[in-house]
Amino acid sequence: MAEDIILTKGLNKVYGDRLKVSVLKDINIAVRVKSFTALIGPSGSGKSTLLNCLGLIDAPTSGSIIIDKTEFSSVNVNGLASFRNLHMGFVFQFHYLLPEFTALENVLMPGWIRSGRPENDVKEYALQIMERIGILKEKEKFPAEMSGGQQQRVAIARALINKPKLIFADEPTGNLDRETGFEVLKLMKEINAENGTTLLIVTHDREIALAADHIIELVDGRICKQLDVKKTGKTAAAKEIENRSCRIQ
Amino acid sequence: MKKTNKYEFMIAWRFLVKGRFQTLLIVLGISMGVAVQLFLSALIGGLQISLIDKTVGAAPHITVMPVDTIPKKINNEQGKISDNKKVFYSERREIFSWQQYVMEIKTEPGVEIAAPVVNGPGFAEKGDTVVPVAIKGVSAEGLGIYRIKEKLLAGGVELSGENILMGKAIAERLAAATGDKIFLRNEKGEQVLAVVCGIFDLGSDAANKLVLVSLDRARSFFSFDGISAIEIRVKDVFAAENTGKVFKKKFSNVKTESWQEKNRELLSALRSQSSSSGTIQFFVLISISLAIASVLGIAAVQKSRQLGILKAMGATDRSAAGIFVIEGALLGVSGAFLGVFAGLGLSVLFMSATDASARFGLEITAANILTPAALAVIASVISASIPARRAAKLTPVEVIRNG
Numbered sequence: 001m002a003e004d005i006i007l008t009k010g011l012n013k014v015y016g017d018r019l020k021v022s023v024l025k026d027i028n029i030a031v032r033v034k035s036f037t038a039l040i041g042p043s044g045s046g047k048s049t050l051l052n053c054l055g056l057i058d059a060p061t062s063g064s065i066i067i068d069k070t071e072f073s074s075v076n077v078n079g080l081a082s083f084r085n086l087h088m089g090f091v092f093q094f095h096y097l098l099p100e101f102t103a104l105e106n107v108l109m110p111g112w113i114r115s116g117r118p119e120n121d122v123k124e125y126a127l128q129i130m131e132r133i134g135i136l137k138e139k140e141k142f143p144a145e146m147s148g149g150q151q152q153r154v155a156i157a158r159a160l161i162n163k164p165k166l167i168f169a170d171e172p173t174g175n176l177d178r179e180t181g182f183e184v185l186k187l188m189k190e191i192n193a194e195n196g197t198t199l200l201i202v203t204h205d206r207e208i209a210l211a212a213d214h215i216i217e218l219v220d221g222r223i224c225k226q227l228d229v230k231k232t233g234k235t236a237a238a239k240e241i242e243n244r245s246c247r248i249q
Numbered sequence: 250m251k252k253t254n255k256y257e258f259m260i261a262w263r264f265l266v267k268g269r270f271q272t273l274l275i276v277l278g279i280s281m282g283v284a285v286q287l288f289l290s291a292l293i294g295g296l297q298i299s300l301i302d303k304t305v306g307a308a309p310h311i312t313v314m315p316v317d318t319i320p321k322k323i324n325n326e327q328g329k330i331s332d333n334k335k336v337f338y339s340e341r342r343e344i345f346s347w348q349q350y351v352m353e354i355k356t357e358p359g360v361e362i363a364a365p366v367v368n369g370p371g372f373a374e375k376g377d378t379v380v381p382v383a384i385k386g387v388s389a390e391g392l393g394i395y396r397i398k399e400k401l402l403a404g405g406v407e408l409s410g411e412n413i414l415m416g417k418a419i420a421e422r423l424a425a426a427t428g429d430k431i432f433l434r435n436e437k438g439e440q441v442l443a444v445v446c447g448i449f450d451l452g453s454d455a456a457n458k459l460v461l462v463s464l465d466r467a468r469s470f471f472s473f474d475g476i477s478a479i480e481i482r483v484k485d486v487f488a489a490e491n492t493g494k495v496f497k498k499k500f501s502n503v504k505t506e507s508w509q510e511k512n513r514e515l516l517s518a519l520r521s522q523s524s525s526s527g528t529i530q531f532f533v534l535i536s537i538s539l540a541i542a543s544v545l546g547i548a549a550v551q552k553s554r555q556l557g558i559l560k561a562m563g564a565t566d567r568s569a570a571g572i573f574v575i576e577g578a579l580l581g582v583s584g585a586f587l588g589v590f591a592g593l594g595l596s597v598l599f600m601s602a603t604d605a606s607a608r609f610g611l612e613i614t615a616a617n618i619l620t621p622a623a624l625a626v627i628a629s630v631i632s633a634s635i636p637a638r639r640a641a642k643l644t645p646v647e648v649i650r651n652g
Contacts, residue, residue, distance in 0.1 A: 048650070052646055052649065052650070055561075057561055057645050057646045057649060058646040058650075077565075077566060078565050078566070078567075081560065081563045081564065081565050081566075082563060082565075083563075084561065084562065084563045085562060085563020085564075086563070090561055090562065092649060096554070096557075096558045096561075096649075097558075098555050098558060098559075099267075099555075100260075100263045100264060100266075100267040100555070101263060109256075109559070109562060110562045110563060112256035112259070113256060113559070113562055113563045113564050113568070114563070116255060116256055117255040117256060118255075118256075118259075158562075170649075
């Protein structure tokens with residue numbers, strides 16, 4: 001029986017001081033270790049906020065997050081930063097590479113942050129990943145000199161450099177054309193399978209969602225559906241997603 | 250303690266290199282400030298040294314002389330008016346046991362020369378021309394106080410026998426040349442023959458009305474049993490006042506006066522010059538700091554996206570702030586480095602552009618170079634701390650949520 005790497009209890013997130021907007025309402029989810037989970041939902045449903053909370057980038061207003069058996073509500077900023085650095089990789093829609101650095105340097109960046117300085121074995125590993133992902137030729141290029149797909153691959157390589165347990169991706173294919181998007185997705189799935197990394201993806205693309213093991217749908221800050229794609233089968237899951245009614249547990 | 254964080258340095262460096270134009274502008278700004286400060290302090294320093302040299306370069310730094318002629322009580326002990334035909338003033342114009350004073354003065358550290366002199370008024374006469382002069386009897390050592398050898402226009406410095414040295418002003422009025430014979434007359438009208446051995450120029454009109462004779466000759470000429478004063482030259486000109494105070498404490502029967510006490514006005518002029526130059530330098534420094542703070546402040550906003558990503562990847566608040574502090578330090582160091590060269594270049598240019606005769610040396614010392622350079626670096630780091638604080642406060646979610 002696989003254990004849960006992420007567990008939330010009664011997670012709430014409220015934005016604003018005067019005008020309070022409740023973005024996440026009583027979220028209880030469990031993410032299995034080494035699984036591939038897709039967070040879907042219409043825009044404004046809170047899926048990105050949930051991902052940011054789970055990625056320890058944003059703090060929930062109330063509720064608890066347990067990641068890898070650690071409860072994070074009382075951990076300080078530096079502790080969170082260090083945990084993110086060591087155990088999490090991030091891929092965002094707008095790739096967010098540092099434009100001042102080459103592809104290779106961008107990939108190395110989390111490693112630099114971890115050890116404080118460049119190390120040769122990390123560089124070796126970075127080159128391996130870049131070769132695996134098919135961007136070795138681009139290693140000396142700056143982000144502005146690369147295509148969107150290449151940039152997103154660099155971002156994926158960067159997310160992998162510290163061999164994290166978790167990878168969070170917010171619309172990783174959202175900014176790419178369909179074909180490139182699927183290539184990137186395929187790559188992420190392969191990495192998930194090869195390295196045993198737990199993968200969480202936010203997407204509004206149903207096709208991409210159906211490639212995941214689990215689907216969590218959010219509507220208006222609440223969990224609307226939780227599907228186990230492997231159990232129900234892809235066709236049933238697809239039907240389930242199309243169904244607009246919510247089954248709130 | 251974490252290992253030295255080199256990556257903050259790498260990021261800071263790259264940000265600066267990639268921000269070419271902005272970086273260049275600010276480095277130029279800092280270097281100009283440093284150059285101006287360096288040049289200004291060299292200029293003012295040089296000017297002051299030349300002024301002080303003119304004042305005390307060829308004059309005693311400390312003079313030990315008899316206490317002022319003191320008015321005697323007009324009333325005698327019985328309360329009656331004293332004999333009004335008698336002089337009311339005690340004439341203590343001589344120091345008798347001067348050898349002892351000289352010996353003791355010479356034991357004081359910092360004293361270079363201590364020499365007895367005899368001063369008196371007189372006239373120099375050649376042909377039909379009579380010129381009032383100040384006659385000073387000096388020993389061979391005492392000539393060193395006036396640096397006569399360096400100031401000599403013609404002749405030598407041999408003061409034996411009938412030889413005298415005279416200032417340029419007298420020589421011109423008497424149309425006297427070296428080897429000429431003239432007469433010296435004292436206040437009583439007694440007259441002696443003298444041979445002009447050398448003519449000197451001490452830089453000021455008053456000093457050039459001086460006639461130097463040998464000490465023994467002056468003593469007999471003015472019928473002195475002692476001497477009129479002991480003139481002292483010290484190694485550090487500015488220590489003269491303090492050294493003088495030591496003598497004041499030691500010797501109760503004589504009066505001591507340092508050049509600083511004699512030249513209060515000059516000193517206060519120098520001081521206000523220094524403070525005005527200090528004010529200028531202070532505001533130059535402030536404007537450098539403001540420029541750095543504003544440029545780095547803009548940079549912090551421009552780089553907030555990058556900072557957000559770095560923080561999402563695990564960079565600590567401290568590291569994010571560190572990047573800007575390092576940027577400030579790098580800007581300061583490179584600006585200071587360039588500025589020192591620019592300042593030295595400016596000084597060379599100034600030296601070659603000014604008329605050689607009116608020129609005074611610029612005072613280019615290690616302190617004049619290092620002070621503005623160090624201040625620029627410190628100011629840069631301090632100004633960088635404002636954007637650094639901003640960088641520390643930034644949360645990654647602000648950047649990621651807002652794109």
